[in-house]
Amino acid sequence: MSKPLNIDRLRKEFPILKTKINNNNLVYFDNAATTQKPIKVINALDYYYKNINSNIHRGIHSLAEIATKEFEKTRSIVKKFINAKNEEEIIFTRGTTEGINLVANCYPKKYLKENDEIIISEMEHHSNIVPWQMICKEKKLKLKVIEINKKGELDLNSFKSLITDKTKFVSLVHISNSLGTINPIKKIISICRDNDIKILIDGAQASPHININVQELDCDFYVLSAHKMYGPTGVGVMYGKSKLLNEMPPYMGGGEMIKNVTFNKTTYNDIPYKFEAGTPNIGDVIAFKEAINFINEIGKENIQNYEKDLKNYTLEKLQNIDGLKLVGDAKNRIGVFSFTIENTHYYDLGLLLDAKGIAVRTGHHCTQPIMDKFNIEGTTRMSLAIYNSIEEIDYFIESLKKIINK
Amino acid sequence: MKKINTIQKKIIEEFKILDQDFEMTLNYLMELGDKVPPIKEKYKIEENIIKGCQSQVWLTYKLNNNGFTFSGDSNTEITKGLLSLLIRIYSDCSPKEIIDSNLFFIEEIGLNRFIGTQRSNGLKSMKNKFKIFALSNI
Known part of the structure; x- marks a missing residue:
């Protein structure tokens, strides 16, 4: 059972919320782009560089040992956070984009052949469109797109009608960064299972807000970004089922990902290291642990309850503004x-x-197909996080009205 | 050149009353934008589009012995306001005067303080478009 939420105390954990912007208190509603960082994440980064900075895994000296342990602790905590079966299924990346690119490059190389089909949806972020377009062009695969309805929800009939015996892979967003829609991924994954299709879930927006349980979902891949969940930029996670990760070829070549290198033959390291070539973003991975601790200490249930209240409150206020149209x-x-x-x-x-x-945020939010679908160039997007308050929403609504009525 | 600098100084003087307040500056720019007559649809063509803005901007011109006459438009009021300042500065100038000009009013009125990279890219593209038109008429 998590402790009840004290929003004032929680806000104090975010130093940036004291910042003044144009002589006003900062009201940060660009959380879907990136979230702010609690002091424990900032301190962890500071501590790392002041006390334990060292390259991990291959050093035999004490510092390398400490840094390695701290780095691997994050892997272990991420494993628990998304309920993966094994730690080796947790691959550190630079972010969601790299996670998708990794899968889009490595999975088709091993498993797909000409004319095989991949399905995405109309509500994908560009980072879940372009990597697939690139590999489709390279390997002569076909990319199909699930339609969304006027409300911005996935059309499951459209999805089912796209599936053929050539459909081998689905890559789908868990929660839309432009529309806020939570997709019925459990249902979609189950359809994939019935049709022997592998599926990747883009969890960039979902990970800070709702519970993620990859074993229960039974997805093949799940990708997320630390910076959207109160953690540092430049760190992401690509979860993959170990069987697939073991069979897939590596993404990048270099140090760490090898077992043995000669000019005749190179053998690759075991997972997760096979997919982690080069020196990783050690300090940020270590600090990421504190972001997950922050979320865990509040508890996903508390987060969901509080954010639901904020969401409903905002929705009602926005719906009552004349001339405002929700997309x-x-x-x-x-x-x-x-x-x-x-x-x-x-x-x-x-x-x-x-x-x-x-x-x-203003513009197309890296989802131009959605803007085309709704026949608009762009939108204004406000996105909430755990540290936002009712007072901030009131101030926002009041400001919005003043601007509109001018 | 003298004219360009004189108008810039005049604009700086006019903006002084806003005391570099961001909100008042934006509102003033919107007022200026509001006064700009919209350009005809037929001029909203690819060669008149200014790229690099979050908003759409168009600029077109006529040139005779008295120099350039510009008309511009944008779908955002703030950008239109900024554009109207550039039009005011560059109107009746010769191509050479525009090419040789140096815009200092933006910094002086504190606009650069508010205009970040995304926004300044748009402004830069607008400034460049005037110079491109000038260059093509030299």
Whole structure:
């Protein structure tokens, strides 16, 4: 049972929330782009470079040993966080984008042949579109796209109708970064299982907000970014079932990923190291552990409950603003709101909100196909995180109204 | 050149009252943008588009013995406001005057403090478009 949430105390853990922007208190609603970092993450980075900086895994000296242990502790805590079966299934990457690129490069090389089909959806981030387009071109594979409905939800019938005996892989976002839609991935994974299709889930937006249990989901790959879950930038996780990871060829060649190198033949290291060529982002991986500790200490249930309240509150307020149109109205969603305002361009709105200290995102949010689908150029997106407060939402709504009514 | 600098100084003077307040500056730019007459749809063509902005910007011109006459438009009010300042500065100038010009008003009125990389890319592209038009008429 997690402790009840004390939002004021929790906010104090984020030094940046005291920052003034244009003479106003910072109100940070760009959490879908990146979240802020609690002091324990910042301190862990500071501690690492001041006290234990050393290259990991191959050093025999004490510092290398300490750094290695701390680095591997993160792997262990990530394993528990997403409930993977083994630690070796946790591959550290630079982020979600690299995780998807890794799978898009290595999986088809081993398992797919000309004319095989890969399915993605209309609501994917560019990073879950472009890597597949690239490999499809290279290997002459076919890329198919699941449609979304007007509410911004996946059309499951569209998905089912796309499946043929050539369909071998599905790559799908768990929660949309533009629409906030939570996809029914359990159902989709089960359809994949029935049709002998492998599936990757892009969990960049889901990981800070909802519970992730890869064994229960039974997905083949799950990718996420540390920086979207209160951790440092430049670190991500690619979870893969060990059988697949063992069979897939490596992504990059270099140090760490080898067992033995001669000019005639090189043998590769075991997983996870086979996929972790070169010196990793040691300090940030170590600090990432503290971000997960932060989430665990609050508890996903508490996070979900509190964020649900914030989401419902925001939704109601936004729906009552004249001339505001929400883009995406999924029943099952998180606190990510994309909207357009009649007669006000998102660029102007973003700047005017910034003048009031409010950070939101404007543009296409790296999801141009969604913008095309809704026939718009872009939106203003406000996205919530655990440290946001009702007061901040009130201030945002009030500011929005002032700007619109000017 | 003298004219370009005189107008820049005038603009700097006009912005002084805003005391480098971001919000007031933005609102003032929007007011300026609001006064710009929209350009005709037929001018909203590829060669008149200014790339590098989050917003859409178009610029077109006429050139006679008295120099350039520019008309511009944008789908965002703030950008249109900025564009209107550039149009004011460069109107009636010769191609050479535009090419040789140095814009200092942006820094002086503190706009660069508010304009980050994304936004300044748009501004830079706007400034470049004037010079490109000038260069093609030399």
